[in-house]
């Protein structure tokens with residue numbers, strides 16, 4: 001992300017944090033990262049230099065999709081920041097302030113590695129920890145603290161999205177976007193838009209799902225970070241596919257994989273493969289879809305992205321379903337469900353239950369079908385995925401949605417038609433709307 005780019009230009013850290021680190025990773029054993037840390041610590045005597053080196057290293061391993069290494073380095077970075085804090089506590093106030101910024105940033109890195117490894121609850125916790133350090137950064141420049149705060153909101157919003165906490169997610173992501181626009185932080189703006197697009201994609205509002213990444217792509221003329229381009233194109237591809245624009249979807253995925261290969265981003269390459277597989281599935285071409293699902297799964301496992309594994313297994317199940325191979329479909333849905341429950345990906349659990357219920361029905365296994373339906377409705381209630389105006393579920397089918405300033409989400413139709421436009425209060429929480437209705 002943004003903060004990394006400025007440091008990467010620093011020649012001092014360049015070789016050891018890119019070439020040497022990549023070599024260590026290619027050795028592939030669990031000790032190689034520890035050995036790299038030792039070599040790095042010998043090279044840099046001061047704790048602050050070590051912390052900086054780790055910051056560059058963390059940015060690099062994240063962009064390469066080496067999320068387990070990212071987590072190890074983030075833990076090491078926190079330890080160093082704590083050492084610095086312990087030393088500063090006794091010697092002067094001025095530098096203590098920026099130590100809090102260092103701690104905030106280190107916890108953010110740890111949070112982000114947890115997000116990448118599908119540890120969503122842990123991610124949200126570490127974001128909270130990071131925010132408490134931000135609140136202690138009184139002496140730092142607003143430039144620095146608002147950047148970190150914005151990135152925390154983005155990270156936590158993404159974790160809440162995966163956990164199916166839509167209201168919390170929307171609150172965090174909108175705060176991130178607002179910080180990004182006030183501070184003219186292009187990277188943060190781009191990533192916040194992509195995350196908001198993802199939120200509406202999960203809720204099946206495909207218009208907004210495409211609107212946000214398109215909005216993000218407007219920022220591209222102002223910068224050219226390959227990571228941002230990859231994120232935008234991947235999200236656009238999925239949004240296009242959902243509305244049947246398969247050529248556009250293919251174009252976006254091809255664009256994304258070009259950049260992902262260029263920077264060696266294994267994590268995004270896995271999603272590109274998944275997206276190619278899904279497009280072939282939409283074209284009913286199982287001979288092309290299946291091998292791509294296979295490659296996507298093995299790459300998701302390699303980088304440790306369990307959420308991506310769920311998405312891939314679901315895609316594979318749907319392909320089997322299209323071929324009327326119900327037995328294989330059930331097998332893959334169940335495998336996906338186990339992981340989804342483990343990582344608390346409630347939206348995925350919800351849709352898998354819905355799809356399994358239908359599949360069992362086709363197989364006339366009615367008891368199992370009913371059990372899935374019960375589970376499905378339980379999750380809908382738990383996540384409170386109902387429109388506060390008409391009490392019908394949100395996210396069951398493609399429908400345009402509208403979020404009120406209190407972050408409660410309604411059907412767009414209901415916002416325009418129902419009386420609460422006149423009362424100007426949200427029917428779910430009674431908060432007054434501060435902005436005019438659409």
Ligand SMILES: [Zn+2]
Nearest residue numbers: 387390411414
């Ligand atoms: Zn409604």
Ligand SMILES: [Zn+2]
Nearest residue numbers: 406408426429
């Ligand atoms: Zn409300």
